[in-house]
Amino acid sequence: MSTALPGYNVGYLDEQTKRMIRRALLKAVAIPGFQVPFASREVPMPRGWGTGGVQVTASIIGGDDVLKVIDQGADDTTNAVSIRSFFAKVTGASTTTCTEDATIIQTRHRIPEAVLREGQIMVYQVPIPEPLRFLEPREAETRRMHALEEYGLIYVKLYEDIAKYGHIATTYAYPVMVNGRYLMDPSPTPSFDNPKLHQSPALHLYGAGREKRIYAVPPYTDVVSLGFEDHPFEPQRFEQPCAVCGSTGVYLDEIITDDAGGVMYACSDTDHCERAAALASAHIDDLEEARA
Amino acid sequence: MTSTAGNAPAIPAPGFSDATRDAQRAFRAILDALSHPTQRYPLNGPAHPPAALGSGLAAVALTVLDEDSTVWLGGALDDREVAAWLDFHTGARRVGAASADFVFAAPASLPALGSLRLGTDEAPHLSTTAVLDVRGCQGMGSFTAEGPGINGSTTFNAPWADGRFAEQWRANTAVFPRGVDLLLVDADEISALPRTTRLAPAPTDGQEAEQCTSR
Numbered sequence: 001m002s003t004a005l006p007g008y009n010v011g012y013l014d015e016q017t018k019r020m021i022r023r024a025l026l027k028a029v030a031i032p033g034f035q036v037p038f039a040s041r042e043v044p045m046p047r048g049w050g051t052g053g054v055q056v057t058a059s060i061i062g063g064d065d066v067l068k069v070i071d072q073g074a075d076d077t078t079n080a081v082s083i084r085s086f087f088a089k090v091t092g093a094s095t096t097t098c099t100e101d102a103t104i105i106q107t108r109h110r111i112p113e114a115v116l117r118e119g120q121i122m123v124y125q126v127p128i129p130e131p132l133r134f135l136e137p138r139e140a141e142t143r144r145m146h147a148l149e150e151y152g153l154i155y156v157k158l159y160e161d162i163a164k165y166g167h168i169a170t171t172y173a174y175p176v177m178v179n180g181r182y183l184m185d186p187s188p189t190p191s192f193d194n195p196k197l198h199q200s201p202a203l204h205l206y207g208a209g210r211e212k213r214i215y216a217v218p219p220y221t222d223v224v225s226l227g228f229e230d231h232p233f234e235p236q237r238f239e240q241p242c243a244v245c246g247s248t249g250v251y252l253d254e255i256i257t258d259d260a261g262g263v264m265y266a267c268s269d270t271d272h273c274e275r276a277a278a279l280a281s282a283h284i285d286d287l288e289e290a291r292a
Numbered sequence: 293m294t295s296t297a298g299n300a301p302a303i304p305a306p307g308f309s310d311a312t313r314d315a316q317r318a319f320r321a322i323l324d325a326l327s328h329p330t331q332r333y334p335l336n337g338p339a340h341p342p343a344a345l346g347s348g349l350a351a352v353a354l355t356v357l358d359e360d361s362t363v364w365l366g367g368a369l370d371d372r373e374v375a376a377w378l379d380f381h382t383g384a385r386r387v388g389a390a391s392a393d394f395v396f397a398a399p400a401s402l403p404a405l406g407s408l409r410l411g412t413d414e415a416p417h418l419s420t421t422a423v424l425d426v427r428g429c430q431g432m433g434s435f436t437a438e439g440p441g442i443n444g445s446t447t448f449n450a451p452w453a454d455g456r457f458a459e460q461w462r463a464n465t466a467v468f469p470r471g472v473d474l475l476l477v478d479a480d481e482i483s484a485l486p487r488t489t490r491l492a493p494a495p496t497d498g499q500e501a502e503q504c505t506s507r
Binding site: 011015016019022023025026027029030031060062063143144146147179181182201203218221222 | 311312313315316317319320322323326327328355356357358359360361393412413414415416417419421440441442443444468469473486487488
């Protein structure tokens with residue numbers, strides 16, 4: 001039996017708040033990509049630091065869950081470490097950095113490199129849930145645009161990218177169409193991660209605390225990144241392998257190494273990088289042993 | 293001690309033995325069921341629920357209902373013991389079926405899906421969740437199901453589905469994003485049909501779907 005912090009309800013939020021968020025989550029799953037309003041509560045961190053994700057996690061997590069929290073791809077940054085220890089304290093759930101071991105993964109905003117499996121839940125901390133917000137500031141109007149499936153404006157935005165830069169220059173928060181109906185902002189994940197959402201076996205829950213919206217992508221759901229016939233969606237690519245573990249085909253962070261323009265590129269997903277590096281060095285040890 | 297509630301006991305039976313953890317587990321079963329339509333998930337309810345409600349429906353009621361939600365009880369569920377128990381534990385207001393957030397009913401007492409609240413195009417989330425009591429149903433209903441949450445397509449046995457269900461459900465999916473979501477609750481199991489799940493009669497024995505005769 002897990003023990004939680006005395007003086008707080010298990011999961012920090014009071015039961016009625018959890019029920020309200022849970023009802024919103026159920027409708028969000030039933031209407032993939034639609035933003036369900038909810039009464040966002042205060043949690044012990046400022047708005048903009050992942051309060052939406054924290055409220056979603058608090059409403060779903062139980063004592064037998066294993067929680068992983070990543071900030072970009074990293075398990076060891078301040079935000080990730082404090083959210084992880086917050087939930088360890090208030091729920092008694094165990095925590096991990098290993099993607100495969102986790103049942104709930106709270107993130108801003110990467111999707112881990114390891115392939116997700118059925119039964120895992122991704123929880124995203126979303127700053128701006130409305131993909132049309134910077135094109136149409138009025139909430140009443142964007143709601144109507146979603147109702148009418150009036151998404152011409154977003155294509156104009158992508159077209160203007162092409163006209164200006166010769167290619168679609170959006171590299172994060174790249175708009176997607178969910179289940180062929182709702183335009184959705186996949187939170188500011190790099191567009192590199194967009195293809196992982198399509199027909200993903202995991203459940204993806206999005207919580208925007210400041211903007212008071214919850215939305216979801218159920219497992220095995222079509223998630224198509226927008227594009228044109230002659231300018232289809234192209235996720236980011238990286239030419240070089242990770243400087244630490246040698247992985248290719250992963251999302252890399254640029255790390256400035258000196259003041260003379262020197263840079264190195266290393267995995268953004270620290271869990272993937274650590275294990276790939278350990279595997280590589282074990283392989284080298286094996287080779288040396290065989291040689292000796 | 294006097295009771296004006298007829299057969300309802302003066303003190304309602306207890307709810308979850310651990311209100312926080314049991315509700316969390318029940319919610320995850322509901323969430324799993326809606327995320328993986330047609331799949332069945334174990335559902336543990338309170339030990340001594342009102343007889344008409346049973347453990348499974350009681351677990352769903354305790355998990356989703358409170359003072360901020362409205363509920364309609366259909367058929368055999370609309371009895372004094374259930375009403376008193378729900379009043380005490382949830383405080384959910386009872387309203388007519390056409391305006392309720394949650395409709396609890398057996399297949400025979402479930403109003404036509406199209407008569408329930410479907411939400412609007414701008415607010416499709418303001419639609420009814422129908423919680424169907426499928427205990428003891430013996431019908432032959434079988435469908436091929438596909439849609440979000442289902443990997444490809446799957447066969448779905450629906451012993452509770454009566455002859456009018458297939459057409460009602462087709463109409464329900466046709467008005468997407470509006471529509472009713474269905475939770476199918478057995479004594480200790482739950483499965484679900486969100487409005488996105490498309491059903492086609494399974495090409496099996498060619499049997500007509502039989503009405504559920506349990507109540």
